[in-house]
Structure formats: structure tokens, C-alpha cells
Amino acid sequence: MRTLNAVRSVILGTAALAMGLTAFPAVASFVPSSTIFTLNAGNSALTGYPSPYGTVTVDLTSSTTANLTYKGGSSGQYTYLFGDSGMADANVNAGSWTIGSFTETNPAGFGSAVPADSGSGTVDGFGVFNQTTKNSGGYNDAASSVGFTLTNTSGTWADAAGVLTPNASGYSVAAHIFVCNTSAGACSPGIPAAVTGYATATVVPLPAAAWLFGSGLLGLMGFSVRRGRKT
Structure with a gap:
């Protein structure tokens, strides 16, 4: 009986080890990744102007470098452009970084x-962001897209989703929006912006169910091993 129990324990132990190796593969080398935020929430100034106001794409090109691209959106007769103070803003998940390009x-x-x-600044309606940008000229220099590169000088980022983090108000990105009403023709400095305001994105975190599923598998593995040892 002891021999049978010993053999059974070895078999269970080997199976558990194999499952563990499958569940926890070796750490792979860096893989570029991207994530997209939709600017779907405006402050009070944008009330009545439908979203989306644009998108913000985060492309992680190395473990310390990420490109952020803000693209203006449109809805019906309205086209949304970026400009002025708070033109394109982000809350960077790093102790220190540089911005350029x-x-x-x-x-x-x-x-x-x-x-x-x-630098850091308050975006009307959405709190303080540790990285803001601006351009000059107001609506006359409004842009349909804006881009820049962040370089992490205090650590690394594992993936694009980890480049930014929600600020104290719960927002990771924001932008200063100029509303162009195209019912009067194509957007032009000669046709004043209908209104200016600020927009942000609603971020949905990874569902907790994904973590619970992994924890459940580990629990079942441990239970099986303990049960095998008792028989």
C-alpha cells in the first residue's frame, strides 16, 4: 500500500509540475503593444455636442518608449480639433520621464x-494631469492630430496599457477641443469655432474575473496534490 501511495504521489506531483509550467511560462522578450482611449466624455462646455471627440493611441515601442497620438473625431455636422492650452494631456505612469518628438x-x-x-496642469472638469501640452494661435492653429513621444527615465513599462495611469479624478487622458460646425462649410479659421471645451476618456479596467479564474486553477491544483498525499 505504501508503494502504491508513493507512486500515486509521484504521478500527482509530476502532473502538478507540468500544469504549473504551463500556467507560468518563461518570461518572453519585449513585444510592442498598443492601446486606444476614446475621448467620449466632455466637460460642461461640450454639452449638446455628441462624442466621440477623438481617440488617443498609445504605442509602446520599447520598454521605456511610448508614442501617443491624439486624433480628432467627428459626429454628424461637427468636427473636433485640438489646440491651445491643455491641447493633449496624459497622466504618465512613471516617476520621471521626458517628452519630445x-x-x-x-x-x-x-x-x-x-x-x-x-508640464503638470489642471484640465477643466477632469483634475490634474502630470503631463500637459499646448500650442499657440488658438483656433487658427487648431490641429486634427497631435503626437509626441514619452521616454521613461525611472523604470520600464510592461505593455501599452501600463504607460498611463488614472489621475486623482480617475482619468488617464484629456484634450482641449475646438468644435467646428461643418454645416456652414469645411472647417476654416474664417469660420469661428462653435465652442471650445475639454474631453476625456472613460477607462474600463481588466475584469476581476480574469484574476479569479487564475486563482481558482491554482487552488484546484493545490487541493489535488494535498488529497493525493492523504490517500
């Missing part, structure tokens, strides 16, 4: 003002 795309007829770093 700014880009800006402007609709036909608009001026081009290269965005600039404006």
Missing part, C-alpha cells in the same frame, strides 16, 4: 504651431 497635423487653411511641453 512633437508632431501636429492641421486641416487645410489652418496655421501650424508645433506643440510644446507645459
Whole structure:
């Protein structure tokens, strides 16, 4: 009987080890990744103007480098552009970082003002973001897209979803929006913006069920091993 129990324990132990190796594979080398935020919530100034106001794409190109691209959206007769103070804002998940490689795309007829770093700042309606940007010229220099590169100087990012983190108000990105009413023609500096306001994104975290599923598997493995030892 002792021999049979010993053999059974070895078999169960080997199976548990195999399952453990499957559940916890070796750490892979860096893999580029992306995540997209939709600017779907406006402050009070944008009431009555339907979202989406745009998107923010985070592309992690190395464990310490990420490119952020803000693209203006549209809904019905309204086209949304970026500009002025708080042009494109983010709450960076790092102790320290640098920002650079700014880009800006402007609709036909608009001026081009290269965005600039404006440090930490409050975005109307959405709290303080530790990284804000701006350009000059107001609506005349409004942009349909804005981009910049963040470089983590205090650590690394595992994936694109970890580049940003919610601020104290619960938001990771924001932007200063100019509303262009195209019912009067194409967006143009000669046609004043209908309104200006700020927009942010609603972020949905990873469902807790994913973690509970993994924990449940580990629990079942442990129970099976303990049961095998008692028989």
C-alpha cells in the first residue's frame, strides 16, 4: 500500500509540475503593444455636442518608449480639433520621464504651431494631469492630430496599457477641443469655432474575473496534490 501511495504521489506531483509550467511560462522578450482611449466624455462646455471627440493611441515601442497620438473625431455636422492650452494631456505612469518628438497635423487653411511641453496642469472638469501640452494661435492653429513621444527615465513599462495611469479624478487622458460646425462649410479659421471645451476618456479596467479564474486553477491544483498525499 505504501508503494502504491508513493507512486500515486509521484504521478500527482509530476502532473502538478507540468500544469504549473504551463500556467507560468518563461518570461518572453519585449513585444510592442498598443492601446486606444476614446475621448467620449466632455466637460460642461461640450454639452449638446455628441462624442466621440477623438481617440488617443498609445504605442509602446520599447520598454521605456511610448508614442501617443491624439486624433480628432467627428459626429454628424461637427468636427473636433485640438489646440491651445491643455491641447493633449496624459497622466504618465512613471516617476520621471521626458517628452519630445512633437508632431501636429492641421486641416487645410489652418496655421501650424508645433506643440510644446507645459508640464503638470489642471484640465477643466477632469483634475490634474502630470503631463500637459499646448500650442499657440488658438483656433487658427487648431490641429486634427497631435503626437509626441514619452521616454521613461525611472523604470520600464510592461505593455501599452501600463504607460498611463488614472489621475486623482480617475482619468488617464484629456484634450482641449475646438468644435467646428461643418454645416456652414469645411472647417476654416474664417469660420469661428462653435465652442471650445475639454474631453476625456472613460477607462474600463481588466475584469476581476480574469484574476479569479487564475486563482481558482491554482487552488484546484493545490487541493489535488494535498488529497493525493492523504490517500
